[in-house]
Amino acid sequence: MAAAAVSELGSLGAPDPDGGGSSGSEDEARPSAAAVAAAAAQKREERLRKFRELHLKRNEARKLNHHEVVEEDKRLKLPPNWEAKKARLEWELKVEEKKRECAARGEDYERVKLLEISAEDAERWERKKKRKNPDLGFSDYAAAQLRQYQRLTRQIKPDLEEYEKLKEQYGEALYPTSDSLLHGTHVPTKEGVDRMVADLEKQIEKREKYSRRRPYNDDADIDYINERNAKFNKKAERFYGKYTAEIKQNLERGTAV
Numbered sequence: 001m002a003a004a005a006v007s008e009l010g011s012l013g014a015p016d017p018d019g020g021g022s023s024g025s026e027d028e029a030r031p032s033a034a035a036v037a038a039a040a041a042q043k044r045e046e047r048l049r050k051f052r053e054l055h056l057k058r059n060e061a062r063k064l065n066h067h068e069v070v071e072e073d074k075r076l077k078l079p080p081n082w083e084a085k086k087a088r089l090e091w092e093l094k095v096e097e098k099k100r101e102c103a104a105r106g107e108d109y110e111r112v113k114l115l116e117i118s119a120e121d122a123e124r125w126e127r128k129k130k131r132k133n134p135d136l137g138f139s140d141y142a143a144a145q146l147r148q149y150q151r152l153t154r155q156i157k158p159d160l161e162e163y164e165k166l167k168e169q170y171g172e173a174l175y176p177t178s179d180s181l182l183h184g185t186h187v188p189t190k191e192g193v194d195r196m197v198a199d200l201e202k203q204i205e206k207r208e209k210y211s212r213r214r215p216y217n218d219d220a221d222i223d224y225i226n227e228r229n230a231k232f233n234k235k236a237e238r239f240y241g242k243y244t245a246e247i248k249q250n251l252e253r254g255t256a257v
Helices: 003-012 023-029 033-076 084-104 109-116 119-128 139-157 160-174 190-208 225-255
Strands: none
Touching: 084 109
């Protein structure tokens, strides 16, 4: 009877105590050592590729930075107005090339240039030409003096006949050098003196017209010791006069406590 039970259990497919029945499926689910090694090698190769890309980018950035540093050093060693001079030279080269092209075609360069200029640019250039010595505001005394010098010298009209006479009279002495001694040798003409006096009178008249000096009031109270102290007292009165009016009146009456 026991043997029959054992045979019946065997026929029902009882599990093997050694686990032989499920080993095949577990081996199929578990990856092989070759697949694991291949995946690790692929991941390592990908990391190495990224590392090489980063290394190349770093070298490229280093080269670009070095190039920019060299170019910046060159720019700093150039004169301050180098960019303007360079643009001017490039423009002059283009103009010369355009003139040669027009000459080869038998055309007038000035006429071709005017045909290429728009009406807005022409009006802007005309307005710029009319603005001679524009007033850009006060920056410093040297700039104001230079502007006045340029304005005054622009009004001078040279007398070429007188210049030729002086040239014949003085010769090389007309062009002095550092070793020349001309003090007291030049006598100005009456016309030149009159022209200078007229110009000075014109400057004085213009200066008086735009002067901001206030007229002096003889009847005003004198509470200052000099011009600088007067300006300070005016500023103090402007800001604090309404607060000190009563104190000032008491001091004048002698009733201040």
